[in-house]
Amino acid sequence: MKLYGSKTSPFVRKIRVLAAEFHLPVTFIPEDPWAKSELLLGLNPLGKVPVLVMPDGQVVYDSLAIIDALDQSRDEAQRMIPSKGAKRIEALQWHVLAHGLIEAAVNRLLETRRPDDKQMPEMMVREEQRFARTLDRIEHQLAGHPVAAGSQPGFAALMLGVAMLYADFRYPHDWRATHPHLAGLIAGLEERPSFTQTGPTA
Template identity: 50%
Template sequence: MKLYGSLTSPFVRKVRAFAMERGVPFEMVVEDPWQVSPRLIGLNPAGKVPVLELDDGSLLVESLLIIEYLDTLGDPSGALIPGAGKARWDALLWHARAQALIDAAVARVLELRRPENLQMPARVAREEARFAEVLDFIERSLPDTPWIAGDAISLGDIMLGVALRYTAFRYPHDWEPAHPRLAARLRKLEARPAIRDTEPPGFS
């Protein structure tokens, strides 16, 4: 299988980290979605990453869809999205919560990349406030279980690690003192190869 995408994209990183945690091998093919790439348009007319090309040449797009597919590979007992019940909904719910952090951080970055005279300070402030609101909610809502969905690591944990490391990369600020439980959870996640080994090039 080949995974097409940027090494700095959090959407690509969550697929990479998930595949590594699940033990699914793939070939990484770097594609920059900000460049006009005939190859990428051929793979996904929307020009977005990630794209997963299967061994038979068929294509999957959109990160959660790709993740759902990857979780069907290998031993079912090692699945990172529980098959049913509360654990499944907890894993997917925490995926959504972590995705909200990424969405706010990405929107802030994109606004700040516009020419200075076209930037909207109110939009930047709103995204920062949205990020803070979600972060506070996550701190209050973290379960006391070893992992998000119980005793085993799941998609929710991986996404939380990806989201918080993306924060360090694109929106660095001192959030940890006010969120000690979440900071402790991040230290635990950072020790896992799936998070540690998917850092953007030159960033640690």
């Protein structure tokens, strides 16, 4: 399978990390989504990465759809997202929280990149508040309900790891001191090959 994406995109990194952790046969092909190449627009009219091309040529875009496609290619017992029931909802909700953190950090970054006279500080504050609220909720949930303990980090830990390491990269602030359960959950992930091989400067 071929995965088109940029090294700095956290949406792409979600897929690369999962592919490495779960030994999925995914080949990474660099593609700058801002250049809007004919290739990218032909694959995905939204002009965004990640895009996955499956062995039979089927094209999948949007990171969650890609995660689902990869998951469906595995035995049911090995799935990252259980196929039904409360556990499925729980896994998807963890994904939503991690993905929402990424979106907030990306939106904040894009606002900082607009020309000075076009920036809207209230938009940055809005994203920072969204980020902070979500972190607090995650910390609260982890305090009462630890996820993915053990030597093999689970889906929630990996997705939150991608989100928080992206924050360290593009929105650095001291969230660890105030969110120790989250800090503990993702501690050490950055040393795993799935993370060292997929970082923005790897």
